[in-house]
Amino acid sequence: MASLLIGFAACSDGAPDDDKAPNDTNVIVPNQSPLPAFNFSPATGAIPLQVFFDASETTDDADDLDNLLFRWDFDGDGVWDTEYGPNVNVDHTYILSGEFSPRLGVLDSEEAVAWTAQEGAISAYIDGLPPGSLIADLRVDTNRNGAIDDADDINENVFTSTSGAVYMPNLDDDDNNGERDGIDNQANPLLEIDEFSQIHLAQIQGLSPEHQVSLEISPQKAADRVRLYQLQSQSLELISDLSNNTILIPNEIIGEESLELLLEGLVGRSQFFNGEISLRLIIKEGYDILSQDHAIIKASPVFFPDNTQKGKRLYIMQITEPSASTNFAFYNKVQNNLPYPIELYDVDEYDYGWDRWTQDSMQTGYVESPGASGPIRYGFHLQVKRDTGNAGLEALLPTEVLAPDTGFIYPGGDYETSLNYGGNLEIVPPHSTANAAYPFGRIVVGGGDGGTLEGTTYEDHMDTNQRNWLDAQDVQGPSIELSSEWLAVGHLDEIFLFIPDYRPQSARPWKVIIASPTLAWNGLTDLYSQNLGHAKVFEGRQEQTTVSHILTDAELFYYNQAAQARIDSIRIQLEETLGLDDEDFIELPVLYEPLWYGGYDFALAYNPGVQNLIVADDVLFIPDPEGPRVGGVGLWKAQIESRLETLGFEIHFVDVFEPYHVMMGEAHCGSNFEREGFASSWWEQ
């Protein structure tokens, strides 16, 4: 039986708190205060339940009905659902099941207010489950506010930009024991609660022994990819057996109190599992389902920030061992000019066998889920398939970078090729094309079947497993493959890189810097025509040569013609796929030379590949191209400065020749950045 509550106040908000609401049915009518009253119909029904409210029985000493204003709190949760308005007749549709206590607030012309409520007056139920039935009620953080509440019952079985619960793969190391928590049976889950997703199973009243309550998890493969815990007062109890995807919940437990569960994601999205888990709480009697509630929860994708995002940490190996080709000049230049607060992380040369190619072993990223005070993110990196016989940087992620709130995943693969490495995986900054928006940018990888520049049939691609894992993250894909099989190392950063464009008037906040053999060659030809053919290139190096010597090398000329044509083909593919035009590209002087392996010509940067640079916010560390100098001015340096300084960068040329270039890499290859994440959260898109 519903009870009637009436309250009043003058010039106040009229909220039904303890100070204002009487706790019995006494009616106290102050002078000048309205006397609210309302009827409604129907009082019960299946959701969605439309109820019509009529406040025309409200009276007031001073005002007639036309001069009063009304507002409503339809579900009685203490929050007014409408503003004051003149209508005495309104309707409201209940979309959640339950009992509700509608409340009417009235304001008269002298600003006296009063309210009345009818406790438990409206009963909305799930179709087929009239009042008194057993009700299964399962909730996850559908509204993404970091807590379980009534609003989570709305749209809990769809995933949209405004609703849908999230979980993260738990592959960091919160207990600092050197193992990733999601695959560590010794992990202490209490340390990780913040990274788990809540599941609330509401108490089920009226259960009898013939009833069975179960929680089903689907798809089948999800059982191997998550763990469930029951939250106790002081501990988390692992619900160990998910093998048949069904957890039987004893009636004496769920009948007595609600259960709080926590879901731990283990591996997240992959090509074998899209990360979406369906949870279903079911009450059965025999084979008959009496009630069920369904919610979904989705794994965060792994994001890889692009070069336009702010830098956090820069990994470089400082090499001091004389026999290993030291990089003092390079390292010191970066260290002394790195913008604050970017951390320079020195990767130990002895621990990792002078494997200086920090770009190669990992692609840095993050995962993200909603939290009570905003999105929660933690570092989550991709360990690429790269086998140096445990002598190199394979150990960097598991032994050094892995930490509380920093994890990694290794999708593995069957095929070992340098095209798997981080330098062959670049991120197009956020952009839109005529057909689609890419708010988190897009992954590009190198590979193809275009053969060598000379025309010898040759094909190579990133390992299929690794590429499919990248595409399975969904938010930065599908990935684009661009021809890099013609290169000796086979990496896209040997051809181009994306950098920010800080000019406020720029139509697009980023540019593609792309190698141009023709630009480099034309510069040399211009010098030659000024009788400067004797000018030295790579002066002081073992490889020292002259402008004339380069220009009279016919094979080098034709090879660079072919390289330019292949690069143009890549550029045109970028133009067509990303919607770019001439303004979006900046060509930089780079010549290529053929290296011969087994009868195949593979291209390698002849001068230090200047597009293979380090982007540290508004500072660029560019490989010194070591081109000819005329009057103290480096030809190629000048070409670079004139093209990049106008974008708002501070430019530092770095010496990469011995420690990187002659070993087939440049500055970008010898560095790796952790960067801030994207401005928006993935579920908002």
Next chain:
Amino acid sequence: MILNKALLLTLTLASPNTENPIAHTHVTVANETPAALSAIFQGLQPEFYLRMRRPEPNIDRELDKGLPYVTQFMGIYNNLEAYPFASNAEYPPHLSAKTIAHLQIQERIALQSGIIRLVAQSQHPAAFDFLRDIISNDDEKMALRSTATRALANIQHENTQAYLQALLANPAEELRVRSAALQALAYFKTPEVLEQFKTLIWSNNTPELTRALVPALATLGTQQPLARGADLQEKVSALLAEFLLSSHDNTRHIQPNLLVQAFGRVPHPNTIKILKEALKSNQTQAQKQRIRSALRHMELAQKRTQTR
């Protein structure tokens, strides 16, 4: 340094009574110029090349310095029993014996390949015969036969051209060798080569040859500003356009982006006109896309010329 000294010493010991004058000569050179030779072989030190981004032996960067010793290198090519240079102890300790054996094979091939290119660049009187012997040796590794064929581009002689044309025309020859012959012939820049390419582009029915032929045509049609050579640009450009627009079966033997990028190397106003006209005619969407891309390649190439 250790490696080359070891090689030369071992070779000397391996053939102390040899009648081969080359072998005798190289011993003399080794005594006179060990430092120069060791620099050439620096790249073959495992500890060096295994630290490189692509951990495979390669001595291309050192080749220039080997030219004075080409005779000796020809001798080394034929006396490689003592190879590899490095003892197993000089490889990183974590490598298995199997891995080391594989690397040693690669080192041997790298050295042989390097010598082939060095000999070709040297213009040595014996160079043509040296390379021809490698090419005609059916027991030789395909990688080396094709490398030797391609290296003949450096020996610009009508006999070389005739030999390469014969290799290319021989349907019984290995495709890798025929492709390498194509690539080498592109550097001869003669009308005869263009005629052979023109015939082949329509008549051959092997994708591998077509994929080699298109970039070779582009090389043939490009004139190096500072070098001699007939200017075949207009003819090659027109031939490529005819091929692209023909819908001939062979156009399906090559990836569209490889075909269209060749236009960027031989841009010509007449070709641009032909392709623009073709765009107005009844073409499939895919064909229009290829034509537009070819035009874009030529546009980019011309823009670079104009903005110098």
